Amino acid sequence: MNKTLSLKGWRPLVVIILLFIIWECSTRFGRIPAWLLPAPSEIVAEAIDVWPNFQIHLLSTIKLTLIGFVIGCSFGLIIAISLHMIPIVRESIYPLIILSQNIPIIVLAPLLVVWFGFGLMPKIIVITLVCFFPIAVATMDGFRQTGQELKHYMQMAGASKWQIFTKLEWPHALPSIFSGLKISATYSVMGAVISEWLGAKSGVGVFMTLASSSFRTDRVFVAIFAIMVLSLSFFAFIIALEKWMIKWRPQGEK
Template identity: 70%
Template sequence: MIKLLKKGWRPATVLILLLVIWELCSRLFNVPNWLLPAPTIIGEEAINGWAQYQHHLFSTIQLTLGGFIIGTSFGLTVAVCLHVLPSLRESLYPLIILSQNIPIIVLAPLLVIWFGFGWLPKVIVIVLVCFFPIAVATMDGLRQTNQELMHYMKMAGATKGQIFRKLEWPHALPSIFSGLKISATYSVMGAVISEWLGANQGIGVYMTLASSSFRTDRVFVAIFLIMILSLLFFALISQIEKRATNWQKKGDNN
């Protein structure tokens, strides 16, 4: 906690300063609330309107977690398969890159046409945005395994499975967690985008309803909720990374 406070006081100070400037400008220039509400008005709406958006928030969290787990699991599986089978990697890797050149906003309506307005098209959107970062990061991490240790294990008679479990996978963990952190932040935005497809609840729905009724304060509440969810998700993955890669730090100290 002490380390977190030492590292976080600077960005916290800048954030507070920006909010103060925003508040002062809104009041000094009499900016209409429908155009740009002051932070205090947004805060009041966030507190007083909890009952109106809490079910939207919980729905987005569930959708985010489900899509993130499926997307990252699929990305890890594909990355490992492509690493183990180099010929397959040469054939499919360009297709993986091309899949990211399709705008999600354009693809989303097609998913609704193909799969309806249920849970499936929304999960597919999140999977698509989570898949690429974790797949590429995992493949890069596996390729960057120490070749001297690799040669030593082969000389010792280790099988490919043993080399993968005891050398390649552990040393790829930092890269894997980098991909997980990127996917974690993307998954929240992917969930919001997927909710614009025609969901009946979620932060994306709450934002759409607020925008259509010119409740700009609620739009900012939705924006801040998305930011907080992304930061919390990122922090959770970072804490898991510290525990999972603690062995590397101990090895470096020794």
């Protein structure tokens, strides 16, 4: 069984390698201009050449992503717990949370600059807006899916509402919480890049904007691949944290 799973794990890697080979051959033999679509080998060479300057932008994006992710997820958890514990608040606020997701972030971003300037605040707000919703909804779903039989049993045993929450509902919601964290982790990188378009001095978004304006397509792809690697690394970290914290889950449910 483990051998089969390990073989399946190699399939996406094989597909990615084949895609890069097709991409390389198409650009080489099709004589596609580098400014239109550079070959993967040219992108790698450019990444190595520009790395001393690019790592400053990458570190800036990582820092911004982590700050926004922590604030956004904390805000989402607080909202989810508050709405779950106070039904009146849930009935009043939950529809507004749904409506907030219908506002395009790319449209709201310029307004945040007008309201809060070009500092760190509008960038954190952008990342918070894209992070809090997945974790809030996933957490509330986890609370609602708690077994009613176990809840009734604890009530019959004299458990308080807070004891039911901490001993039953919160542990039961952890898998759902981590599902929301995985989504928020990938969204946070995207939110950080979008926020850097607002006027940051450094960051992958700034690097991408400068490369695009100067028609350096190879550098644009360097930034794109860096964003992908950063998102996957963040996602993998959340998965590792989930496996470490939720050891009681059956193997088949992971």
